[in-house]
Amino acid sequence: xxxxxxxxxxxxxxxxxxxxxxxxxxxxxxxxxxxxxxxxxxxxxxxxxxxxxxxxxxxxxxxxxxxxxxxxxxxxxxxxxxxxxxxxxxxxxxxxxxxxxxxxxxxxxxxxxxxxxxxxxxxxxxxxxxxxxxxxxxxxxxxxxxxxxxxxxxxxxxxxxxxxxxxxxxxxxxxxxxxxxxxxxxxxxxxxxxxxxxxxxxxxxxxxxxxxxxxxxxxxxxxxxxxxxxxxxxxxxxxxxxxxxxxxxxxxxxxxxxxxxxxxxxxxxxxxxxxxxxxxxxxxxxxxxxxxxxxxxxxxxxxxxxxxxxxxxxxxxxxxxxxxxxxxxxxxxxxxxxxxxxxxxxxxxxxxxxxxxxxxxxxxxxxxxxxxxxxxxxxxxxxxxxxxxxxxxxxxxxxxxxxxxxxxxxxxxxxxxxxxxxxxxxxxxxxxxxxxxxxx
Numbered sequence: 001x002x003x004x005x006x007x008x009x010x011x012x013x014x015x016x017x018x019x020x021x022x023x024x025x026x027x028x029x030x031x032x033x034x035x036x037x038x039x040x041x042x043x044x045x046x047x048x049x050x051x052x053x054x055x056x057x058x059x060x061x062x063x064x065x066x067x068x069x070x071x072x073x074x075x076x077x078x079x080x081x082x083x084x085x086x087x088x089x090x091x092x093x094x095x096x097x098x099x100x101x102x103x104x105x106x107x108x109x110x111x112x113x114x115x116x117x118x119x120x121x122x123x124x125x126x127x128x129x130x131x132x133x134x135x136x137x138x139x140x141x142x143x144x145x146x147x148x149x150x151x152x153x154x155x156x157x158x159x160x161x162x163x164x165x166x167x168x169x170x171x172x173x174x175x176x177x178x179x180x181x182x183x184x185x186x187x188x189x190x191x192x193x194x195x196x197x198x199x200x201x202x203x204x205x206x207x208x209x210x211x212x213x214x215x216x217x218x219x220x221x222x223x224x225x226x227x228x229x230x231x232x233x234x235x236x237x238x239x240x241x242x243x244x245x246x247x248x249x250x251x252x253x254x255x256x257x258x259x260x261x262x263x264x265x266x267x268x269x270x271x272x273x274x275x276x277x278x279x280x281x282x283x284x285x286x287x288x289x290x291x292x293x294x295x296x297x298x299x300x301x302x303x304x305x306x307x308x309x310x311x312x313x314x315x316x317x318x319x320x321x322x323x324x325x326x327x328x329x330x331x332x333x334x335x336x337x338x339x340x341x342x343x344x345x346x347x348x349x350x351x352x353x354x355x356x357x358x359x360x361x362x363x364x365x366x367x368x369x370x371x372x373x374x375x376x377x378x379x380x381x382x383x384x385x386x387x388x389x390x391x392x393x394x395x396x397x398x399x400x401x402x403x404x405x406x407x408x409x410x411x412x413x414x415x416x417x418x419x420x421x422x423x424x425x426x427x428x429x430x431x432x433x434x435x436x437x438x439x440x
Contacts, residue, residue, distance in 0.1 A: 022220035025137050028210065032129055036211045041125040048118035055111040059104060061096040091299040099292040106262045110255055117251045124244045127436045132209055134432060138425040140202040141219045143195070145421060149414050150188075150195040156407050157181075157188035163404070225424050228372055228431060232365055235438060236358065242439040243357050249350040256346040260339035267325050267332055274318035357437065364434045371427040378420040385409075385416040 032038055068089040075082050100108055164181035167173045207214050240246060271288035282299040325332075392409040395401045 021217050023140075023214065023217050024220050025134065028133060028137060028206070029130070031210045031212060032126075032133060034211065035129065035209060037129055037209070038126065041122055041129070045118045045122040048115050052111045052115045055108060059097040059100065059108060061094065064093045066091050088302045089299065091297065093298075094296040095293055097291060097293045098287075101292050102265055102290065103262060104291055106258050110258050113251050113255050113258075117248050120244045120248050120251075123439075127439075129209075131429075131432055131436060133206075135429060136202065136206050136209060137219070137221075138429065140199070140206060141221045142418070142422055142425065143199040143202040144219050145418050147192075147195040147199050149411070149418055150191050152407075152411055152414060154185075154188040154192045156404065156411060157185045159407075160404060161185040223421055223424050225375070225427055228368055228427075232362075235365070235434075236361065238438050238440060239357060239361050240354065243437060244439050245353050245357055246350070247439075249346070249353045253343070253346040253350055256339070256342040260336070260343050263332075263335045263339040267328075268323055270320065270322050272318075272320045274316070276314075276316040278314050361434070361437055364430060364437060368427065368430040368434055371423065371430050375420070375423045375427055378416070378423040382413070382416040382420050385413045389413050 066089075069087070070089075071084075071086045073082060073084050097104055099105075161181045161184070164173060164178050168175065168178040203214055203216060269288055269290045271286065271290075273284070273286040275282065275284035277283075280301050282297075282301070284297045284299075286295045287293070389406075389409045389412070392401060392406050396403065396406045
């Protein structure tokens, strides 16, 4: 029983170790979270959130206090008298924006728009990052498979060169035929070296994107695909509703409209203020229609060790002001015209972006359909190469062809499998690009 358990444990450990020798897209995707570009994109978004928090904080209630102490002396020369003063002042102030109207309200709404746009940009950047990861991982897989084919081709060329040398030594072929075989071998060596370099370059590209070192282990990839048959008109509706570039252009239009609203704000502010004083206590307030903020201030003053006499008194006052601009040299009208032009520009930009994104959609859509048809063609080619290989095996068994001829047929099957794999990966990339355009 113990032996069976140990055997089972050994098989399990070996299987786990074997499974960890592969590099998969699922293993690499979590590494994007800590990639250099992802950190930059997240910091940009967090910076926008901090700006919004600062804007919100300026509209929230604020309380401040201060304590001051002073000591001094005054000499009256004509009276031959000296007066000493020692003052302690304590103040407490409170301010709060009562209404998010006017400029404050517009600034607050503009901050919300900035954060929403930053959130869209973060999502778009992360989508682009995942697309780059997928594309580079596919390139790595194709480089790996291409190296396998080139290695087989090199082995075949090496075997052909060795056979040619033997035939030349036996006088069966000319020196020209021998040189031709050696040239083919040299070309195969060059192709093999190039394939190895391409594989290493693909690894390094992934490392640069992820910001981490990768083990040089085999790449494993599922080559299944789901046929595409969605209605393009339905997708256009999704595009106009969800596309991030269109959404950001709409936000820019809203922000331009806010700027126009701010330019049209009344330029005759009203303010109200007052104060009440009793003995050493003072209370004051103020309110205006520019910031719609209420300010309250309490102050206590105590004079100690002073030779002066004090008296008790009560006083209060209240007042208001109303400003009316008479002549501003056309500044207000120019600000309004400038804001109107910004709105018009934002509208035109929105329409242009909609057209650009629709064109981008159709280009990707047709490329996706073409890639799907290309898969079908590559499947037929692979089927034909496999049938030809089976036919060549029969001929080889009958002694009609050499082993090299059979290996050439097998190499054709490997190349057809590679072409089919590339066609499927191209299709998946176009589909991922379409999903990114639709933002779904």
